[in-house]
Amino acid sequence: MPFQTPRRYLTLLIHVLVWGLFGLTFLLFQPLTGRLELPPQFWVKQGLMFTVWVSTFYLTARVTVPRLLFQGRTGWFIVALCITTLAVLLFSRFLEQVLDLPALLNKAFEAAAGRPKLLQQRGPRFDSMGLLTTMFVLGISTCITVVQKLQQDSQIRQTLEQQRVSSELSMLKAQINPHFFFNTLNNIYALTLLDGEEARSAIHRLSRMMRYVLYDTASGTTLLSQEVAFVQDYITLMQLRLDERVTVTFERPEPVHDVPVAPMLLLPFLENAFKHGVAATQASAIYVALRQPGPDVLELEVRNTLLNLPSTDLAGSNGIGLANTRRRLDLLYPGQFSLEVDDHTPTHEFRVHLTLHV
Structure with missing residues (x-):
């Protein structure tokens, strides 16, 4: 009898491959190439943010969408997404301050380009990359969960129809x-x-x-x-x-x-x-x-x-x-x-x- 991979293992493999690709894109992202050597704190932040994005994906798929969107509470669902996005951005800002990333990145740019304080900005810096990434994760999580729910409902309706026809x-x-x-x-x-x-x-x-x-x-x-x-x-x-x-x-x-x-x-x-x-x-x-x-x-x-x-x-x-x-x-x-x-x-x-x- 040929070996058949159970469906749950196939789903797990797909999740691992997708998150692996996501990690290569965002965890190993470097703003510049060449002689730039990023400090270890940058990789710590990227690793922690990767963990946050993974957690956000499954929180939305397992909790927010089923308990709010599928229950017809669309307004609360939108509020929950906004709160989640704000929380991720605040956590990213907190990590930058704790790890002192702006100063460390300025030093890295000074060493690579010979221009001091290249990344220094006046006022609070807006993390547009973090915002886009968070919105991307939340959107993909919502879409996948909705599609899976539609497929499950279709299978249930098909099974009930087959049972009704047979009866x-x-x-x-x-x-x-x-x-x-x-x-x-x-x-x-x-x-x-x-x-x-x-x-x-x-x-x-x-x-x-x-x-x-x-x-x-x-x-x-x-x-x-x-x-x-x-x-x-x-x-x-x-x-x-x-x-x-x-x-x-x-x-x-x-x-x-x-x-x-x-x-x-x-x-x-x-x-x-x-x-x-x-x-x-x-x-x-x-x-x-x-x-x-x-x-x-x-x-x-x-x-x-x-x-x-x-x-x-x-x-x-x-x-x-x-x-x-x-x-x-x-x-x-x-x-x-x-x-x-x-x-x-x-x-x-x-x-x-x-x-x-x-």
Whole structure:
């Protein structure tokens, strides 16, 4: 198994590298080059200021931004940044006075350039470099913390959305499966009174379908060939209760190009056709066609006769199948499908046409 660096160690390494670069820029900064030899007190001040800037960075990232900015207290956040900047500048001035840096630097410049009191100024000296550095540290700390918070919030929202989708899909699938098997068992029970051999064959077919639903679809996806076989078994079971007045046509791609699809996604369209397209006293037809115009494109067309008489609910649908299926499509294949439903075609049929990019 290849070694994988934990994320926290990678983050630590990035911090070390960034602060190393920062240290090379500011800790080892020299105002002049050549023969200038800076006193040791200058390096002491630079080292202490480097420590202050590092502490300021993490104080802002861990305390000021989370407790003020993220809590909506923007005014107090700005005040805190101003106070932090002022405190750093005052500490820098304090170090210069304690270490007597102005006089020591003047001597260093005298020795290097031969010009006495080169850095001597009248009145208090403004540390513009310290101000810019402090503002830079505070700005970077704030930006990094805000970006990390946005990323964390995005990941949390994505995780919650995935959990919501998974829960909703489980609920929708649970609504489809039980009522289908319940009504299929009723069909087989009625068949046992007429033809025991065919009833046994139907039970075997139903057990194969149950194994498919319970085990072959456990991962959340299935192969298209398995879904087509499931549809074929379903139609065969439904035909057990039909007579010669009902014509059922099923067309399938030959050969089937296997692609992963959501299991039992096509079943509600068939259930709807058998519910509304079959009558006890009127001739009718149900047409089901599965096509693969391309390896990753699946088309389903289902047509059933529009009946004026009350239909025979062979599928046992409770009327929620099509709505659930559209919802599943929205969740599983957003922007990857088109669903056309025509409830009155010129040929007096109810037509559903689904194009799915898998």
